[in-house]
Amino acid sequence: MAATGQKLRYDWYQTISDVSINVLVKADKRKECSVHFEQDKVVFNVMLTSDEKETIEFNVAEEIVPEASSYKELKSKVEIKLRKKVGINWSTLERKPGTEDKKEPKIIKNGTAEADPHHAYPSSSHYTRNWDKLVGDIKKEEEKEKPEGDAALNSLFQQIYSGGDDEVKKAMNKSFVESGGTVLSTNWGEVGNKKVEVKPPDGMEFKKYEM
Template sequence: MAYTSLLTEVYRLQSLDCTDKAVQLVSREIQSQPGCSELWYMRALCLLKLEKYKEAAHDAAKALELGANFDANLVYGKALFFLGKFLEAKKAFAEGKEKAGPELSTFNQFDQWIDWSEDRIKRIARKEAKTTCKEMNGHSDEKTEKTEESNPPAANVMPAPKIKHDWYQTETHVVITILIKNQKAEDVKVNFTEKTVSVTAPLPSGSEYSLELDVCHRINPELSSFKVVPSKIEVKMKKVDGIHWAALEGDGTEPTVKSAPGEPTKTQSVPAYPSSASRKHDWNKLEADIKAEEENEKLEGDAALNQLFQKIYGQGSDETKRAMNKSFMESGGTVLSTNWKEVATDKVDVKPPDGMEYKKWN
């Protein structure tokens, strides 16, 4: 199978939550092309998704041995990290960062993973130091010991970004807001694909913030954008299908497309924007209330007259509308008739108000 076709099929199987079948497919290709680094990398990526970290580390190491690029370092480092081998993971990330160079390494979040690895190394060192101190002194601070035990540096738990992000949606877009202040637009990197969005930005501490999401439904990368303001980063993703998203990240369910613009399908609830707000609003009810308020509003003078004419025109028959249009246009706006029989045959004359004279502009 051609590499491009294989890659497409692997992505399809992963989207259907059939990553194990993707592994089998790539394994067959490896048997016929054992020297292809891309195949070993592809299988490592699938195994990482299946949380088979030992096998993923093996395949990523093989890919690197065959000359794979820095992407394999990232997979190798992640597999080692989740196996609790933080020193080896840090080394893999550092080598990948050096391969990628300053621009690409930022996009691939090497700095963030190096920071996380260093954090785990320090936590383990602190714990070992306390254990050594306890053995030497024959006692320990019971409160400190319990705190450490209640917060173990679990190797298989993904570290959460410290920066908060939120999201909401409109009928056409999904917007993510990331609460990082005082960023420069040129320092923020955002990458879109049909099913993913990646955001990286430098933090005041010198480390890198990164956010990687597998989004719930497809987006249009070309029509998606982002902007940086003093208080936040705003990422605006263009929906491919005009549907309401039940969640920001993918859940494996197929999208439900609207049957007509503005009308929800049977399986789709009416959206309440913004989706992340704690207080929900019935926007259809609000729209109806505004219309009722406009209709009941008491206007005066020309505004009341215009409202009356609009109501007559809007509720009138086709003949009424034709009469109003013909009389108004032919009379230069001085006559407005609703009787089609009176104005149908002859031209409507200009009838200026008393004391005024009608003149044509040259």
């Protein structure tokens, strides 16, 4: 197979319930793509030409719910949405290195694994010039594609969470988990000393599942 030198670039962010991975591959640069979800791994495949395929494997830091995860092809990127099994904050996208299968995402180019120079560290807590350029590229692309619906809501939650102090983050985590995802509070003074009750939307009734 012929090699074109194409490098896949990606970024990620999270909300209380989901992790989103944006792979920057424009629609006119990809022929087809697919995503395979497992509890501890996500595999992204893309055909750039009829004879050139690239793959990224993510060994995710925490377990996800494969059947509740999805992906969406947009003009400037492919958005992969992972549903967290437990509503906790991930400190990194991938599991910490230590074993052969716990490494940074591998880009497999035409059947041969190679290091990804644009993501040589696990989280956004470290920056390099390549990372700064990637963030800039993503911002430019996302300005053209303003999020709507769930994407806009998740983006808002992400901004609140990332900009909040420890008490805001604890309040969001506690209220979301204890209420079954029906309440999201940023006030630790209100939710810190009591259990957050389930509050289903108007017109709906909450029923506890029984075996």
